[in-house]
Amino acid sequence: MHIKTDGLVIKEQNVRESDRLITVLTSKYGLIRAFATGGKTIKNKNLAGTQLLAYSDFVFYRGVDSYNVNSAVEKEVFFDLRSDIDNLSTAFYLAELFGELAPENAECEDLLKLLLNSLFLLSKKKLPTPQIRSVAELRSLAISGYAPNLIACEECGAFESDKMYFDIKNGSLLCSDCGADTALSPISISTVTAMRHIVYSEPKKIFDFSLGDGAQRELTAVTENYALEHTGRHFKTLDFLKSLQDT
Numbered sequence: 001m002h003i004k005t006d007g008l009v010i011k012e013q014n015v016r017e018s019d020r021l022i023t024v025l026t027s028k029y030g031l032i033r034a035f036a037t038g039g040k041t042i043k044n045k046n047l048a049g050t051q052l053l054a055y056s057d058f059v060f061y062r063g064v065d066s067y068n069v070n071s072a073v074e075k076e077v078f079f080d081l082r083s084d085i086d087n088l089s090t091a092f093y094l095a096e097l098f099g100e101l102a103p104e105n106a107e108c109e110d111l112l113k114l115l116l117n118s119l120f121l122l123s124k125k126k127l128p129t130p131q132i133r134s135v136a137e138l139r140s141l142a143i144s145g146y147a148p149n150l151i152a153c154e155e156c157g158a159f160e161s162d163k164m165y166f167d168i169k170n171g172s173l174l175c176s177d178c179g180a181d182t183a184l185s186p187i188s189i190s191t192v193t194a195m196r197h198i199v200y201s202e203p204k205k206i207f208d209f210s211l212g213d214g215a216q217r218e219l220t221a222v223t224e225n226y227a228l229e230h231t232g233r234h235f236k237t238l239d240f241l242k243s244l245q246d247t
């Protein structure tokens with residue numbers, strides 16, 4: 001049986017001499033793992049379309065217990081990402097995160113669009129890298145059923161106070177009064193406003209905001225910890241990204 005869908009290659013593994021197993025985030029069927037045979041040979045007409053971070057029109061052949069790539073025609077390969085190690089590493093981390101969140105055998109258009117938009121903005125350097133990453137982290141978790149409740153203070157219902165507290169584990173907010181006796185660290189109202197924007201605005205507008213450096217640092221810490229807490233995962237690509245930023 002053949003299936004057709006567009007999709008983004010988010011992982012590749014070498015298997016045997018010249019074959020690769022690729023993981024594709026598809027719009028129609030969620031994650032698909034497929035063998036790209038003759039993967040690394042020059043004669044392979046599907047090579048460009050099956051490389052890591054290529055967005056392509058795929059035809060897969062579904063065998064008894066595995067998929068194979070019949071054809072892959074690249075639509076976008078985000079070539080410009082390769083010129084900046086920070087942006088490329090951020091793209092690899094987001095690919096790994098989305099691979100953890102995406103379902104198999106279920107429509108996945110919202111996640112795919114979010115990742116494609118994030119890669120586009122990274123490749124064109126349209127926005128600060130930490131901002132693109134925070135939006136992708138928090139929005140992808142919200143799409144995947146881990147939306148925090150940012151509407152008001154969980155205890156008293158206050159909409160905002162000069163500082164607020166975000167409970168990473170519960171995904172809830174507390175105002176300055178209700179959070180004062182907890183072990184949580186306070187975050188600025190600018191950071192809370194950015195988080196609300198990322199979670200609640202329509203898809204086209206999620207990247208449309210700007211933050212000062214201090215608030216962005218808070219946002220980076222919050223969205224990263226939120227992603228780690230709710231996936232329960234450790235990401236090697238994130239370790240690498242952070243090692244770049246420490247040097």
Ligand SMILES: [Zn+2]
Nearest residue numbers: 153156175178
């Ligand atoms: Zn309160």
